Amino acid sequence: MRQFQIARFAAVIGLAWGGLALASVGAQGVQAQGFQTTAPTAILIDAESHAVLFEKNADELTAPASMAKVMTAEIVFNEIKSGRLSFDSEFMISENAWRKGGAGSGGSSMFAKVHTPVRLEDLLRGLIVQSGNDAAIAIAEGIAGTEDNFARMMNERAKQIGLAKSTFRNATGYGHPEQKVTVRDLAKLAIHIIETYPDLYKIFGEREFTWNKIRQQNRNPLLAMEIGADGLKTGNIEEAGYGLIGSAVQNDQRLVVVVNGLKTAKDRAAEARKLLDWGFRAFESQQLFAAGQVVGEAQVFGGNMRSLPLVSKRPVRVLVPRGEGERVTARIVYAGPLKAPIQKGAEVARLQVYRADMQALEMPLYANEDVQKGTLSQRALDGFVEFSTGWVRRAFTSLVERI
Template sequence: MRQDASSRKLAIIGFLSCAISVLVFSREALAQSFQTTAPTAILIDADTQTILFEKNADELMAPASMAKTMTAEVVFSELKNGRLSMNSEFTISTNAWRRGGAGSGGSSMFAKVNTSIRLEDLLRGLVVQSGNDAAIAIAEGISGTEDNFARLMNERAQQIGLTKSTFRNATGYSDPHQKVTVRDLAKLSLFIIDTYPDLYKMFGEREFTWNKIRQQNRNPLLTMDIGADGLKTGNIEESGYGLIGSAVQNGQRLIVVVNGMKTAKDRATEARKLLDWGFRAFEPQQLFAEGQVIGDAQVFGGDQRSLPLVSKKPVRVLVRRGEGERISARIVYTGPLKAPIQKGAEVARIQVNRGDMQALEMPLYANEDIREGNLRQRALDGLLEFGTGWVRRAMSSVTNKL
């Protein structure tokens, strides 16, 4: 985690390497273990959020119709918050029909111009048929214009934590400023699966019929016997062929994203290879139990000078069967933490690394209440901060170079 010492408080890092004795593989071993022809790719275990494989995962690229996953998330959020219902009706405008309908040359649900369609049907047109007409109608129905809807997409993306992606339309049509990363698309998919489990099921529906036209889901993984149940494909000239996929085997879910492939067959083949390898080559290893104290954070101005930190979930990573290298972990927070602090507040994060690759990052929470200290305690902490602040500045300087 990089910190700007001129604009933020200083980062304190506590190393936990001595507490972890699991043997795993380095980035170099990982690269030798699997090769893909995909220009950009990532494979993540959903439960532990362990990164099993990545290749150019932070490289900006055009998302094509994979952008519709973000469009769907906005709708899911509106439904969850009660601002829309599945029975809400949106009109297919001339713009939606002309730019996304049957005559547009792209994927379409074949909605008729000036007709009103229930949101539930438009959603299926969006996620099953990848209908551009459905995407535009949804954008116009929620925000008035697609430009306004794109701003809402970006607001939601920031809230979810998609730090590098920018959206400019609901369809995924080519736009020089619409760029995403495979890491962000994987993060978005994990969020959708975790936050909207019932709505997510739409991504796994094999077909949808509208206007008497029956269309198959465009996700090729759904027809393979690998436990696939989502998410989305994409293809424009600028991006090549891409795919976000999710599959479950023996209770384990993996998320794969590939992009930049030359053909639809290539993207299906490489995505399946990654999933097969991930399910076969790894096993889970627990590092810390749910509620176990992982470490402590320094506190300023409180009735105590340290705060025990815990995770609300077990801290687990997937490790390669039969490989050997120690993993390391560290606690990172902006500190010292300022009292008062309420038990359960998110105050830090734990980062788990394999070699120079970050495999996992999870939030850590205060395990007890810290009240504001009395005048004497606060004065003493002020003197200590004045006298030792240069140490934290030096530490921050080192952190910026990590």
């Protein structure tokens, strides 16, 4: 039987571990994951549970190349969902967009004509299917006035959706010394788009697009491999090598893969497929908690109760290697004790699940009850307990972090 435990002692004393970062898996850790890749940076994630199946240098900063266009597409999708734009909105192809991203630029292009209006629906397909730099610049200028302004929007939006380490400086993915991402952030971005814009996401799976009488194939090699792939985007510039964000579905399970830094387009396609094939073949889903089931408790200060039950809004599932007794552990992380009042449904903690020494899953935990302010005597008692035991928490910090 697989071992699963919640580090309840860590949860009860409420250490402020909210900012604790798990180091990237090194060579020994990668080998322990049962798979090896020649990609310098890579990650494989189960889209439903957000469980990490494999990672290699997943937090290393690298240039995204045209994979940055996925962030550009997210801005457009968000504008459409909010009602500020529609497929029928028209943007002008400026001389700047035409010169920097058009046919004469030497990069990928949808071959839009200068000084002509183009519907946003067509620009989106030019951006996503053909990886058109002219489409990306026209979108940026149409939404924000300039590409620099649009890049600021990209960074603000990236923070909102949890891309912790990535910085964008243009809409195209052209090389810039400050434009850096991690494959972990790119995977998060892909999952966010899949979950938030399911209808618009389908554009990433379209095999071809014709514009200005020029028919171009989608650059994503996974789409033609009959492995259930339906997105997302490739990228290549000299400083970064060949990269790919991909997603595929088999037997109702979706995996998201990101690789970067490969030497050739062939290597990029081969390594991405190998990771997906391995993920579908080597893992099975294990449910740890049902949606709404109490996962653990958090200590409360100054409330009408001393501890608060914590739940997840969705099932807590982790993918584990088939036929192996891999150790699965978890801990509840929060800055505490939590201060009353607390509203039922408020996000107050995080659940971190580990397979062996690799963090496989992190998800929010919510208050399962309302906590009102306690009486004066209750608050006084909590204050005394907090004062008298604070030194205990500090003394045991190093011990708890090794649980």
